[in-house]
Amino acid sequence: MKRLVLFVPVVLVVVLGVVLFAGIGKDPNHLESVLIGKPVPAFSLAALKQPGQSLDSSVFQGEVSLLNVWGTWCPACRDEHDDLVWLARERGIPIIGLNYKDKREAAMAWLDTLGDPYRLNIFDPEGRLGFDLGVYGAPETYVIDSKGIVRYRHVGPVDEKVWQQDLEPVVRKYREQG
Amino acid sequence: MYPELGQFALILALLLAVLLSIVPLAGSITGRESLQLFARPLAAGFFVFTALAFAILTHAFMVDDFSVAYVANNSNSMLPWYFKFSAVWGGHEGSLLLWILMLAGWTLAVSVFSRHLPTVMTSQVLSVLGMVSVGFLLFIVLTSNPFDRLLPNVPADGADLNPLLQDFGLIIHPPLLYMGYVGFSVAFAFAIAALINGRLDAAWARWSRPWTTVAWAFLSLGIALGSWWAYYELGWGGWWFWDPVENASLLPWLSGTALMHSLAVTEKRGVFKSWTVLLAIVTFSLSLLGTFLVRSGVLTSVHAFASDPERGVFLLGLLGITIISSLALYALRAPVVHSRSRYGSYSREIFLMLNNVMLVAATLLVLVGTLYPLVLDFLDLGRLSIGEPFFNLTFSPLAIAAGLLLGAGIFSRWKKTDGGWIGRKLLWPLAVSILAATAIMVIYGGFEPWAFAGCFTAVWITAATLTDIWDKSASKKGRWQGMRRLSRSYYGMVLGHLGVAITMLGASVVSNYGIEREIRMVPGDSVTMAGYQFNFLGMTQRQGANFTANVGNFEVFRDGRAVSTIRPEKREYQVRRDMMTEAGIDASLSRDLFVAVGEQLSSNAWAIRIQYKPLIRCLWLGALFMACGGFLAISDRRYRVRSKLAAKVAAQEEAAGGKSAPTEALS
Numbered sequence: 019m020k021r022l023v024l025f026v027p028v029v030l031v032v033v034l035g036v037v038l039f040a041g042i043g044k045d046p047n048h049l050e051s052v053l054i055g056k057p058v059p060a061f062s063l064a065a066l067k068q069p070g071q072s073l074d075s076s077v078f079q080g081e082v083s084l085l086n087v088w089g090t091w092c093p094a095c096r097d098e099h100d101d102l103v104w105l106a107r108e109r110g111i112p113i114i115g116l117n118y119k120d121k122r123e124a125a126m127a128w129l130d131t132l133g134d135p136y137r138l139n140i141f142d143p144e145g146r147l148g149f150d151l152g153v154y155g156a157p158e159t160y161v162i163d164s165k166g167i168v169r170y171r172h173v174g175p176v177d178e179k180v181w182q183q184d185l186e187p188v189v190r191k192y193r194e195q196g
Numbered sequence: 197m198y199p200e201l202g203q204f205a206l207i208l209a210l211l212l213a214v215l216l217s218i219v220p221l222a223g224s225i226t227g228r229e230s231l232q233l234f235a236r237p238l239a240a241g242f243f244v245f246t247a248l249a250f251a252i253l254t255h256a257f258m259v260d261d262f263s264v265a266y267v268a269n270n271s272n273s274m275l276p277w278y279f280k281f282s283a284v285w286g287g288h289e290g291s292l293l294l295w296i297l298m299l300a301g302w303t304l305a306v307s308v309f310s311r312h313l314p315t316v317m318t319s320q321v322l323s324v325l326g327m328v329s330v331g332f333l334l335f336i337v338l339t340s341n342p343f344d345r346l347l348p349n350v351p352a353d354g355a356d357l358n359p360l361l362q363d364f365g366l367i368i369h370p371p372l373l374y375m376g377y378v379g380f381s382v383a384f385a386f387a388i389a390a391l392i393n394g395r396l397d398a399a400w401a402r403w404s405r406p407w408t409t410v411a412w413a414f415l416s417l418g419i420a421l422g423s424w425w426a427y428y429e430l431g432w433g434g435w436w437f438w439d440p441v442e443n444a445s446l447l448p449w450l451s452g453t454a455l456m457h458s459l460a461v462t463e464k465r466g467v468f469k470s471w472t473v474l475l476a477i478v479t480f481s482l483s484l485l486g487t488f489l490v491r492s493g494v495l496t497s498v499h500a501f502a503s504d505p506e507r508g509v510f511l512l513g514l515l516g517i518t519i520i521s522s523l524a525l526y527a528l529r530a531p532v533v534h535s536r537s538r539y540g541s542y543s544r545e546i547f548l549m550l551n552n553v554m555l556v557a558a559t560l561l562v563l564v565g566t567l568y569p570l571v572l573d574f575l576d577l578g579r580l581s582i583g584e585p586f587f588n589l590t591f592s593p594l595a596i597a598a599g600l601l602l603g604a605g606i607f608s609r610w611k612k613t614d615g616g617w618i619g620r621k622l623l624w625p626l627a628v629s630i631l632a633a634t635a636i637m638v639i640y641g642g643f644e645p646w647a648f649a650g651c652f653t654a655v656w657i658t659a660a661t662l663t664d665i666w667d668k669s670a671s672k673k674g675r676w677q678g679m680r681r682l683s684r685s686y687y688g689m690v691l692g693h694l695g696v697a698i699t700m701l702g703a704s705v706v707s708n709y710g711i712e713r714e715i716r717m718v719p720g721d722s723v724t725m726a727g728y729q730f731n732f733l734g735m736t737q738r739q740g741a742n743f744t745a746n747v748g749n750f751e752v753f754r755d756g757r758a759v760s761t762i763r764p765e766k767r768e769y770q771v772r773r774d775m776m777t778e779a780g781i782d783a784s785l786s787r788d789l790f791v792a793v794g795e796q797l798s799s800n801a802w803a804i805r806i807q808y809k810p811l812i813r814c815l816w817l818g819a820l821f822m823a824c825g826g827f828l829a830i831s832d833r834r835y836r837v838r839s840k841l842a843a844k845v846a847a848q849e850e851a852a853g854g855k856s857a858p859t860e861a862l863s
Contacts, residue, residue, distance in 0.1 A: 020532040024526065024527040024528075024530055024532070027478075027523045035516050035520075037567070037570055037571055037574045038488070038570065040574045041570045041574065042505050059772065060773050119349060144349065144352065145351065146351075150772060150773070
């Protein structure tokens with residue numbers, strides 16, 4: 019009987035382990051990005067389609083937008099592409115692309131064949147802005163408010179479910195705030 | 197080329213650790229000493245290759261090798277060399293490598309300093325340390341390789357070290373903290389080895405004690421440094437936030453404190469064996485849990501590493517295997533027979549048992565408070581954090597109760613103590629504490645119940661400790677000879693207990709009498725707080741090595757006399773464009789004056805945060821006392837001389853059930 023009591027710690031630890039396991043991968047308050055609540059890092063990069071045109075963080079000013087990090091080398095980006103096209107065409111969501119560590123010709127061809135959901139694309143072949151944003155990999159999607167402040171970060175492909183559950187509430191909230 | 201060698205060194209270290217975890221253990225089970233003798237060389241090899249990997253990573257940082265992804269993400273060519281050095285442990289992969297280096301260091305230390313132990317014991321302890329190392333080396337090699345390359349697109353420059361980490365405190369805080377965390381692995385390994393060979397005796401407790409004490413001392417320093425860093429670097433002027441990561445370091449500290457005391461009882465009196473061995477397992481498990489909480493992203497924290505579910509699962513698996521198997525071994529092998537040793541109701545055994553009850557209660561409290569959000573989320577009750585009010589409300593009474601108990605327990609003797617005698621002994625400390633606590637209330641102007649209780653307890657501990665020194669140092673040859681006769685481990689204990697008192701005093705006073713104000717100021721404004729007049733002269737610019745700063749200039753006067761000039765900064769780091777608040781602090785033992793610059797409100801108006809922090813330095817001074825006490829205790833003669841007598845003494849102790857001379861006190 020006394021020996022059985024000694025097994026109590028084992029049982030407690032197993033229960034604790036289950037709880038911890040359930041907690042893995044759930045994003046605690048979606049605060050993982052240090053940039054949440056801070057402005058998009060400053061940058062000066064060329065536009066994808068107009069190589070002569072230089073873009074900076076003022077492109078995020080004026081209205082709530084999505085910043086989508088993508089590349090033609092990324093299979094998951096292909097998965098989410100149709101959903102982005104749907105978002106842009108059916109819902110009129112302004113999406114700004116960050117073409118990340120990619121080749122210009124490949125990216126242009128991609129947009130020509132699959133459709134172009136982006137209002138404009140920032141061309142970032144060396145991943146400079148990607149570094150500043152702390153991008154783990156593509157695809158990633160950020161909600162940026164009308165003042166250019168990062169409000170939300172989603173890692174992984176965007177689909178209808180992610181849009182409805184995670185992104186749309188944030189977009190709506192910051193649209194209402196002006 | 198070098199980074200690949202580094203990775204190769206890590207893999208070699210892993211192979212050696214695998215051998216270390218198998219060969220000596222197999223030798224000890226089959227009784228073949230030739231296999232047991234492999235333990236030391238394998239431990240040394242494991243250390244050498246881990247150190248080599250660490251050196252290569254450091255080299256990559258020093259020469260700005262941005263083809264290494266980890267270097268590119270955590271360093272920048274503009275960084276001063278000492279921050280390039282500390283950036284080695286500025287991110288997940290490197291800090292994990294530091295963790296493993298510490299583990300290798302402790303393993304090596306055990307193999308060097310335990311030559312006088314029986315070979316069987318040493319080989320088993322080193323094998324257990326090898327097993328822990330295998331787990332963590334697998335973790336780093338499989339999921340978190342610090343030597344991964346960014347090829348062929350090597351970035352021109354790195355993304356820079358997080359500016360929060362560009363600070364002196366962070367150069368030494370993680371190494372000290374990890375020394376503490378990982379150090380408990382030694383006590384753990386001794387406990388597992390003792391369970392395996394069924395020798396849970398006084399000798400086992402005696403061998404574990406110095407390792408536990410030194411790990412605890414490092415952890416105390418690490419936690420204090422972390423608190424100090426948060427105080428001046430985060431710009432809020434707080435010193436403890438009950439943040440999950442802070443709690444993660446406090447948990448093993450609390451249970452480690454309980455373990456130190458419980459080991460004393462087991463060594464001196466041969467009782468509480470099962471309990472002590474359980475505490476040793478739990479303490480190291482809590483260290484591992486802390487590592488998991490910080491790196492898996494299950495909880496929100498100001499200093500969690502980038503979260504990655506895959507790593508989280510791996511780490512949890514590692515944790516599960518380690519903790520469950522060791523607890524299962526405990527359940528199967530721990531002695532359940534009551535020890536025959538008797539002790540009376542006011543004996544030192546009883547006081548130390550109550551001490552353990554308090555410390556374990558505090559550990560559970562912090563654990564529950566930290567994991568509560570996770571449990572709620574698991575039960576689908578939503579995510580919320582219980583935060584400071586819960587901890588302050590529940591932790592303070594426990595701390596005070598433990599302090600009061602400590603004051604009384606100092607006078608107790610092993611086996612039995614006359615309760616009335618202890619009561620009479622405590623009259624003086626009682627009187628002194630009431631007077632001193634009242635005096636403190638008068639000085640800081642105003643009675644606060646918690647401040648009174650805290651100050652009373654702090655003085656109570658101090659008075660009881662000093663009385664005890666006075667009693668014990670009585671000698672025919674005079675007071676000085678009497679003081680010299682007391683052992684270093686006794687003075688270590690005294691320092692540790694005084695440290696607790698000092699920290700408690702600081703915490704009580706600064707929490708209750710600190711003043712914080714946030715105000716809008718334009719140049720020329722002045723504000724008066726706690727008798728100090730702060731004049732805001734204006735903002736100037738300064739160019740640092742890799743940042744530009746707006747510097748606020750403040751003059752502080754008291755009674756018309758200039759006290760100091762305080763220059764808080766608001767820095768913008770150029771690479772990441774991060775804004776950082778660098779508080780200006782005029783520090784002294786009796787009080788800190790803290791000024792931080794907040795937002796710019798209009799063209800020349802700024803939000804300014806001014807704080808008056810009485811006795812805040814005592815918090816960290818107390819921790820320094822505790823750590824010094826720990827180091828002093830392990831330098832005691834009995835841990836050095838014993839090399840020749842070890843076996844003999846151990847055998848005698850066992851036979852006698854641990855006699856202790858009246859003057860040889862608990863340490």
